Amino acid sequence: MPAISLQHVSKKYRVYRRPSDKLLELLTLKRRSFHESFWALRDISLQVEPGRTVGVIGANGSGKSTLLQLVAGILRPTEGVLSVQGKVAALLELGAGFNPNFTGRENVYMNASILGLQKSEVDERFATIEDFASIGEFIEQPVKTYSSGMFMRLAFAVAINVDPEVLLVDEALSVGDIVFQHRCMHRIDQLRRAGKTILFVSHDLQAVTRFCDRTVLLDHGRIVEEGEPYAVVQKYLEIFFERERRKKHLPGDDLPVVGRIDPSITVVNTIPHMDSRFGNGKARVHGILVLDGQHQVLNQVRADDIITVRISARFEEFVEHPIIGFTLRDHLHVEISSTNTSYERVKLPPANAGDYVTVDFRVTLPRMRPGSYSISPAVASGSIWEHDICDWIDNAYILTLLDTGLVYGMWKLEVEASYRITR
Ligand SMILES: Nc1ncnc2c1ncn2[C@@H]1O[C@H](COP(=O)(O)OP(=O)(O)O)[C@@H](O)[C@H]1O
Ligand SMILES: [Mg+2]
Known part of the structure; x- marks a missing residue:
């Protein structure tokens, strides 16, 4: 019953x-x-x-x-x-x-x-x-x-x-x-x-x-x-x-713009995995790859590695303020962290139908718990406080973080412990 x-x-x-x-x-x-x-x-x-x-x-x-x-x-x-x-x-x-x-x-x-x-x-x-x-x-x-x-x-x-x-x-x-x-x-x-x-x-x-x-x-x-x-x-x-997001318009999106155009960045066109996808379709995630410093594709990483998450988006319509970003989750779908161009103060120029925009995110991996992590890429239009999702793909890329030592909890804090004995 x-x-x-x-x-x-x-x-x-x-x-x-x-x-x-x-x-x-x-x-x-x-x-x-x-x-x-x-x-x-x-x-x-x-x-x-x-x-x-x-x-x-x-x-x-x-x-x-x-x-x-x-x-x-x-x-x-x-x-x-x-x-x-x-x-x-x-x-x-x-x-x-x-x-x-x-x-x-x-x-x-x-x-x-x-x-x-x-x-x-x-x-x-x-x-x-x-x-x-x-x-x-x-x-x-x-x-x-x-x-x-x-x-x-x-x-x-x-x-x-x-x-x-x-x-x-x-x-x-x-x-x-x-x-x-x-x-x-x-x-x-x-x-x-x-x-x-x-x-x-x-x-x-x-x-x-x-x-x-x-x-x-x-x-x-x-x-x-x-x-x-x-x-x-x-x-x-x-x-x-x-x-919901539209309701909370917050100041601070007009921060100074840093970031630069890098001609060595090439369009990626693979989406290894797709759990679900949504968005208004004005732009589509075209591909996602994780690379090491030698431009090798990575599926396995270690804590402290410096990796590049490369995401390409293809625009189907004119988008005045494109944003590209991703969310990193653990195997329980718990969000570990997210970022995007707007958040990183990289202002992408307006994109026209037919344009491909490719962004590299260079990330130093924290000492997270070994195991499998997923990356969900997204492309949006607007600002970080107010935007429409053009395309969001869940768990497009899976990364395995190899065991490099014991981690209690989600990640190892950067800690320096000291002591004194008082008698
Ligand atoms: N005692 C009540 N008299 C009249 N309308 C009510 C009363 N309690 C709740 N409502 C209305 O019923 C709807 C559902 O309310 P509620 O169950 O509290 O929603 P939630 O918890 O999902 O926010 C709302 O539109 C609310 O205004
Ligand atoms: Mg309630």
């Missing part, structure tokens, strides 16, 4: 133009309606098997929080059938079930008992919860004196430490400080490994790709894509990336 099951679930909100309209409607004993209907979710069917982690992504307002509140039982579906098996703990935007007049300690006991814990079980866990929340003396103060950050810490500390069978995580997580976020992610990962069912809303697409077994993409209240997280994240990027 699925842990979470939604069949054709829809959720309608009533939207009143003015607060007084709600009163008017009550005065007419609802014989006249003064509201408009807004369908936040439409015909959602979703099954989550026990022990699975399912990611939910989508733009603001696409219905993610509404979905979680339905599963949490805070909202009722307007249409459709919903069922959840097992004890549910939710990390939602509102610290569900907290009473503002009681102290943090009292709320922990109440909240945990709502979530099905005996008093003795809460006694056992209290120290862990208190420790997790780290709000110090405030634990003995009424919750109404808390900052929103403290409120959230305590709510999360309870939810995450009551051994839920089903855990719902809304992106509220991102409002905490970094240390707390890490602590939460670590705990969520433990629960995931312990076989709990998790519904995970996040705008951290890397976390979604890494943690989730499956991902659902919501758009305007409907599921528009569902499946393997990486593919769904790509779809999301394809649809929303540019939309």
Whole structure:
């Protein structure tokens, strides 16, 4: 039996133009309606098997929080059938079930008992919860004196430490400080490994790709894509990336231009690999190669090697401000780093239909963990803050980084350690 099951679930909100309209409607004993209907979710069917982690992504307002509140039982579906098996703990935007007049300690006991814990079980866990929340003396103060950050810490500390069978995580997580976020992610990962069912809303697409077994993409209240997280994240990027980026126009793209034309650079025309591709087609990635200092093609590299990533693009139309760049990812699709001509302050001249533009990126490889890495080349038009993707090819080039010594984590920091003994 699925842990979470939604069949054709829809959720309608009533939207009143003015607060007084709600009163008017009550005065007419609802014989006249003064509201408009807004369908936040439409015909959602979703099954989550026990022990699975399912990611939910989508733009603001696409219905993610509404979905979680339905599963949490805070909202009722307007249409459709919903069922959840097992004890549910939710990390939602509102610290569900907290009473503002009681102290943090009292709320922990109440909240945990709502979530099905005996008093003795809460006694056992209290120290862990208190420790997790780290709000110090405030634990003995009424919750109404808390900052929103403290409120959230305590709510999360309870939810995450009551051994839920089903855990719902809304992106509220991102409002905490970094240390707390890490602590939460670590705990969520433990629960995931312990076989709990998790519904995970996040705008951290890397976390979604890494943690989730499956991902659902919501758009305007409907599921528009569902499946393997990486593919769904790509779809999301394809649809929303540019939309989002346009909103955050930042200064700083008019930095001085460096870089030069190098006649020894030749057009490359091989694309060894292609996982997916998107873009408006005004230009196409024509080829990508990785070369060493002797112009030899490289598939295997070592830390500290100096390599050249050469990317050629062919322009199908006039593009006034071309940008060429790439993203380096590890085998888990985690982005290690990205760069492009605009970012490196190389201003490419306007390109005409039929032009080939080839760029060399000379890179000194950091001491990354040995293993396989991929390069995804892209060509775009605009500035680094605002541009359209003309062509993006995922994982076009695979590089193997040979083992040149132990690396803890993603890469070896440049460290000098010193010591002193004091007796
Ligand atoms: N209580 C509510 N009354 C009316 N509209 C709401 C209410 N809650 C959310 N909405 C609307 O429903 C849509 C989906 O909201 P939400 O589920 O919060 O989206 P997300 O979490 O993806 O940003 C939004 O357009 C939002 O304005
Ligand atoms: Mg939300």
